[in-house]
Amino acid sequence: ETGVTQTPRHLVMGMTNKKSLKCEQHLGHNAMYWYKQSAKKPLELMFVYNFKEQTENNSVPSRFSPECPNSSHLFLHLHTLQPEDSALYLCASSQYPGNRAEQYFGPGTRLTVT
């Protein structure tokens, strides 16, 4: 595997379910991110992890719970979601610190909450 991978690619879940999204980066980066992309909206940053430590939580509801066990893996645990949480969830990684620090994105998980 190369780059940033995300599983699953598609997920349909009910509001009472619990599921997890997984992200893995194979680039040797030390910063990882979760973004939410809803229709007609800019990408919204959700969480930032630098060196496995969460450095930013962008006022995300507690029904989204991130986990970063090491610099290569990032999870997003989901529980009791709402229909408005349906969106494309993108994971990214970058080198930190770094002047350029371009972020490399995974293909995303398309989440539908029913």
Added chain:
Amino acid sequence: AQKITQTQPGMFVQEKEAVTLDCTYDTSDPSYGLFWYKQPSSGEMIFLIYQGSYDQQNATEGRYSLNFQKARKSANLVISASQLGDSAMYFCAMREDNQAGTALIFGKGTTLSVSS
């Protein structure tokens, strides 16, 4: 106030023509970086080009160039010789160096459609 503004919801261009996608930004930080990403219908965000606020020259990467006008706070993407595969959403983004992390702030995007 929006940090990144992309005023063109959609742009249409014919193959082999050049196209400019507009982006303006707002920051009081003297040190920042500007990025352009491409998002095809598959969903993945693909990094295209980067411009640092202290870079003296406009960035270029193959058919992509960034028209950086610092005083006007604009960072337009120019795609030369458009190809059908360039049809996608294009996002402008900024990173302010005074931020603790390296999170990017994205604009709303521009949909580019290339026709033959």
